[in-house]
Amino acid sequence: MTKTAAFEAGVSAALANEALQHALADVPAGFVAGRARQKAALPEFEGLRRTARDIRDHTLAHLDAYLEEFERNAVSAGSTVHWAATADEAREVVLSICRAAGARTIAKSKSMVSEEIALNAALEAQAMEVVETDLGEYLIQLRGERPSHIIAPAIHLRAGDVADEFRLRHDHLDASRDLATPEVMVAEARSVLREKFLAADVGITGANFLVAETGSAIIVTNEGNADLTMSLPKVHIVLTTIDKLVPTLADAWPLLRLLARSATGQAFTAYTTIVTGPRRPEDDAGPQSCHVILLDNGRSELLQSEFRPILRCIRCGACMNHCPVYCAIGGHAYDSVYPGPIGAVLTPALAGVGEAGHLAQASTFCGRCEEVCPVEIPLVSMLRGWREQAFAASDDWRSRTFLRAWVQLAKRPRAYGLAARIAAAILSALAGAKGILRRLPFGERWTRQRDFPAPQGTTFQDLWKRRERDEGPAP
Amino acid sequence: MTDGYARRPRVGLFVTCLVDLMRPSVGFAAARLLHEAGCEVVVPRAQTCCGQPAYNSGDRESAKTLALATIAAFEGLDYVVAPSGSCAAMLKLHYPRLMSGDDDSERRARGFAERVHELLSFLVDVRGLASVPGNYAGKVTYHDGCSGLRELKVSGQPRQLLAMMPEIELIEMPATQACCGFGGLFSIKFPDISNAMVSAKTASIDQVAPELVLAGDLGCLMNIAGKLSRQGSKIGCRHVAEVLAGETADPPIAHPRAAS
Amino acid sequence: MSRNRILSAVRGALDPSHAPARRSAASARIASAPKHPRPNIAKLEGDERIARFAECLAALGVDRIEVQAADEVPAAIATYLSARGLPLRLRRGEDNILASLPWHHASDLVVDIGPAQADDAVGLSRALAGAAETGTLALASGPGNPVTLSFLPDTHVVVLCEQAIVASYEDAIARVLAENGGVVPRTINLVTGASRTGDIGGKIVMGAHGPRRLAVILIRDGAQRT
Ligand code: SF4
Numbered sequence: 001m002t003k004t005a006a007f008e009a010g011v012s013a014a015l016a017n018e019a020l021q022h023a024l025a026d027v028p029a030g031f032v033a034g035r036a037r038q039k040a041a042l043p044e045f046e047g048l049r050r051t052a053r054d055i056r057d058h059t060l061a062h063l064d065a066y067l068e069e070f071e072r073n074a075v076s077a078g079s080t081v082h083w084a085a086t087a088d089e090a091r092e093v094v095l096s097i098c099r100a101a102g103a104r105t106i107a108k109s110k111s112m113v114s115e116e117i118a119l120n121a122a123l124e125a126q127a128m129e130v131v132e133t134d135l136g137e138y139l140i141q142l143r144g145e146r147p148s149h150i151i152a153p154a155i156h157l158r159a160g161d162v163a164d165e166f167r168l169r170h171d172h173l174d175a176s177r178d179l180a181t182p183e184v185m186v187a188e189a190r191s192v193l194r195e196k197f198l199a200a201d202v203g204i205t206g207a208n209f210l211v212a213e214t215g216s217a218i219i220v221t222n223e224g225n226a227d228l229t230m231s232l233p234k235v236h237i238v239l240t241t242i243d244k245l246v247p248t249l250a251d252a253w254p255l256l257r258l259l260a261r262s263a264t265g266q267a268f269t270a271y272t273t274i275v276t277g278p279r280r281p282e283d284d285a286g287p288q289s290c291h292v293i294l295l296d297n298g299r300s301e302l303l304q305s306e307f308r309p310i311l312r313c314i315r316c317g318a319c320m321n322h323c324p325v326y327c328a329i330g331g332h333a334y335d336s337v338y339p340g341p342i343g344a345v346l347t348p349a350l351a352g353v354g355e356a357g358h359l360a361q362a363s364t365f366c367g368r369c370e371e372v373c374p375v376e377i378p379l380v381s382m383l384r385g386w387r388e389q390a391f392a393a394s395d396d397w398r399s400r401t402f403l404r405a406w407v408q409l410a411k412r413p414r415a416y417g418l419a420a421r422i423a424a425a426i427l428s429a430l431a432g433a434k435g436i437l438r439r440l441p442f443g444e445r446w447t448r449q450r451d452f453p454a455p456q457g458t459t460f461q462d463l464w465k466r467r468e469r470d471e472g473p474a475p
Numbered sequence: 476m477t478d479g480y481a482r483r484p485r486v487g488l489f490v491t492c493l494v495d496l497m498r499p500s501v502g503f504a505a506a507r508l509l510h511e512a513g514c515e516v517v518v519p520r521a522q523t524c525c526g527q528p529a530y531n532s533g534d535r536e537s538a539k540t541l542a543l544a545t546i547a548a549f550e551g552l553d554y555v556v557a558p559s560g561s562c563a564a565m566l567k568l569h570y571p572r573l574m575s576g577d578d579d580s581e582r583r584a585r586g587f588a589e590r591v592h593e594l595l596s597f598l599v600d601v602r603g604l605a606s607v608p609g610n611y612a613g614k615v616t617y618h619d620g621c622s623g624l625r626e627l628k629v630s631g632q633p634r635q636l637l638a639m640m641p642e643i644e645l646i647e648m649p650a651t652q653a654c655c656g657f658g659g660l661f662s663i664k665f666p667d668i669s670n671a672m673v674s675a676k677t678a679s680i681d682q683v684a685p686e687l688v689l690a691g692d693l694g695c696l697m698n699i700a701g702k703l704s705r706q707g708s709k710i711g712c713r714h715v716a717e718v719l720a721g722e723t724a725d726p727p728i729a730h731p732r733a734a735s
Numbered sequence: 736m737s738r739n740r741i742l743s744a745v746r747g748a749l750d751p752s753h754a755p756a757r758r759s760a761a762s763a764r765i766a767s768a769p770k771h772p773r774p775n776i777a778k779l780e781g782d783e784r785i786a787r788f789a790e791c792l793a794a795l796g797v798d799r800i801e802v803q804a805a806d807e808v809p810a811a812i813a814t815y816l817s818a819r820g821l822p823l824r825l826r827r828g829e830d831n832i833l834a835s836l837p838w839h840h841a842s843d844l845v846v847d848i849g850p851a852q853a854d855d856a857v858g859l860s861r862a863l864a865g866a867a868e869t870g871t872l873a874l875a876s877g878p879g880n881p882v883t884l885s886f887l888p889d890t891h892v893v894v895l896c897e898q899a900i901v902a903s904y905e906d907a908i909a910r911v912l913a914e915n916g917g918v919v920p921r922t923i924n925l926v927t928g929a930s931r932t933g934d935i936g937g938k939i940v941m942g943a944h945g946p947r948r949l950a951v952i953l954i955r956d957g958a959q960r961t
Pocket of ligand 1: 314374
């Protein structure tokens, strides 16, 4: 099965999945409405996007210098900085830190980078227990799934699905307990996870931003799980990528002003934490050591390509909330770590065009994603860029031949006019008086679910010529 | 007139391949409106397709070939106007990008792009059209096609033009700015997603139950009309230019031909 | 070694010959951080600023208790806790200002000191600043206000002096650093409402991992009533 065929099969399954369609009907729409409210309440919103874009562009254009600054300042704050070129290396670094800490239980706060490097499986293979503490991540960890959204990983589940899962998994609890509301389920998850937090030896978080000036990581959550993850265990690992830098704290605020507004439609996330190194001698809480892992995994290559703007991304998820394709099929159908428009641009870069180029095809180029992207990433142009690479590399001779033949025709106005005339006449005759074709030769991919409107029968060029002949030059 | 032409400007009508093949009445409606706006309308014979299908399929070379042919076909005209947001955006925004790296062609494409306009925005923003020949009486809704809306900022102009007809009632559907799922080749490459999207669109339309759905792009209209027809709906679809020009002798898109 | 591999790949992508220029541009930006435009809500002054802070807290569902002077804090906390049927027992850090409060005014309130324990019901901290733009509290870690007090107990009570309400995040951080002798503490916690999640069916539920309930005791001390 080709990648495209596999994708299409996933799409059909997603469209037929009633529970998923139910879930998709509400949640992204709620985020969209929330963002619209925040935008309306902040007249400077569009100006902020420009500022944010410029901050990210400046950082990327000086990335080597800021990486070195960050490292220097993080080290002087007591952190250990590790560099990992590939996913393999990053996993190895995490494993060796955990081994050295004698870790048996590891608490994790949501991190897309850890999904990118498939970290949990690697830790579990070493007999370490990994517990996802973001509630959404916890749910999909229980179900053995992948996040279906970068900020709302369990967006595909409804409350009833969660109740079933809890009854199955939390089997130490009374099987007949009441799980009728999200409130009771959240309380149950909280008490189960609280135990894990208290037992954890190592805490792993991602980072929303790294600050070169101070060597800090900035981490935002609504639940407060990242704060417990970085405060209770004796070791804190910040697993992140080299594109997350900002030069100074002053540069972080415009981005943070946009992040939650674009993501969930909140003005600010409940907890925004600037963490700088391990506990200080005078502190009575906090980890004894703090490790920052800087992963490249293809970013440095993107930096020198036409796709550099994608590295501005602050992972707000607005592009997927506003994407009509994402909202129709959900995140899992993409079968990639990052779904939606950002995923369709990033995944071919991370996995190769051969593996993931088809994702860039699945767009109408409606442009709603780039209209809302807080850092103004030209997502449509980026998608087109992947289509160009795919076309250049393609062995899909059918679409190549078709396109090239059609261009040969379109280059010759007379031949083109003749072909159009014939097509219009035939299609119109086939339709008869009905005005539609219920089936179209070679076009059943259209007519399976839609009628094909019949042409009026003669081409415009012909009629115009006739009119000029009859009436003299047009008005 | 807001563009300061003393004489009648010569406007090249970029017909678009869909209008040429499927619905010439849209071309005549556009010509009528341009005439009303004080323009001389010219239809260059040598035009075919803007090259967008190739461009959006990643075939830059082919797109460039067609772009250069199109630019040549419209040499010497004051304006180039297309009754389609999507084609106009291709000509106006993407031709120069397509030529980047080739200074000479890029210069030509930029010069060309400056003269290109989408029909409805041209009538309002450039020609300041104050009244329209059409006088439709009835309830309509307007679908904002993506390229026109987001790339060319066409949104107020069609509504302004429609409001010039005293007996028309424009009712906005929910999510009027949501994509209909056409997307050119997308609609046949990913028919299931496309169908889900157009089904959402027809559901929005059903909520306001208009007599007519109007839009500025024939691609969207064929998709929406095709879906409405399959759903057995009586709601008609027309290019907004047809209604504005009063060129409504032909039945709406995908509706049965009048018995003759 | 990966460090050099990554850095030279990045340098290569950016034109290696300009590396020194990039380094000096980066140091210059760090030496004098840019002043980005701030939205109006982050520039409010005087009463407008105080009012915005209060509005944001209300919208976030944060309880706000005003007292005229620091002396009134212990009694206000006791009243707040008993009104909500919460245990009259809290834990706080060694913060000077909190320590100097007349705790004996609330004689039935038990006060424990130190980092939070697993079964603490109420945590008390002092915020070093409040940012009016979104009703955000800025807390700094340290023995004065152990960070665990903000996250482990079910109820978090935060004491804030009205003079510490500033317009923006930028101003809030400046205050935190000033109070901390210019040193960046291990964590600066910007708290905007209580812990919440929307992960089960999209419905917002309070108290996901951190506190379900957040209360701010605002000390007006010296401020003129308007
Ligand atoms: S691409 Fe833009 S909209 Fe999408 S997640 Fe990244 S920052 Fe947000």
